[in-house]
Amino acid sequence: MEVGPTIEGLLKEFEGKVRLVVKFFPYPYRDYARIAAEAALEAWEQGKFREMHEILIRKSPRLDRESLIGYARELSLDVGRFVKAIDSGEHSSIIERDVKLAKELDLYVTPAFYINGLKVLGVRDYDYFREIIVKELKEVQDLDKR
């Protein structure tokens, strides 16, 4: 079971009510984890984060440099800028910042989620996330009524 499509589905079902903020926690001993995070950040820089994020989840573990460049081409990114960014680690400061935060939070697995601050670790099914979101939305509605 992959959690990527689950989150995609939740964002569609609760469109306008739920937002996803992505932080990067690439494992140091995985060959392409880091460069894939760089690719996502460069796509963000070029205004196509969601598209690249979804491709990376769908295509994983095919995340080698050449494959990433192919995905950038598919999305009509500026490939020259993209290659320069992933080769030089242009966005490494953001990745380092996120890794530092993950360590401060004592995280050691991915995916890890915080839903309005509530921690959910590991892969869970659609209904598990849905239940928490529905409860959170209800709490917000109840607060609005007060």
Next chain:
Amino acid sequence: MKRLGLFALFLIIESALPHVFAAEKRFSLPTEGSPLIGPKRAAVTIVEFIDYQ
């Protein structure tokens, strides 16, 4: 033996009601300066730590 039984009971309850435990503490996480999917403001914010590989 009794301790083992209690531990087994705890595991059964924990696996049946994981959301109860997940809901215990709320963490405050910075969201500025990170990629976002969805509206800038929303009733529910999911922060995901991801490793694409």
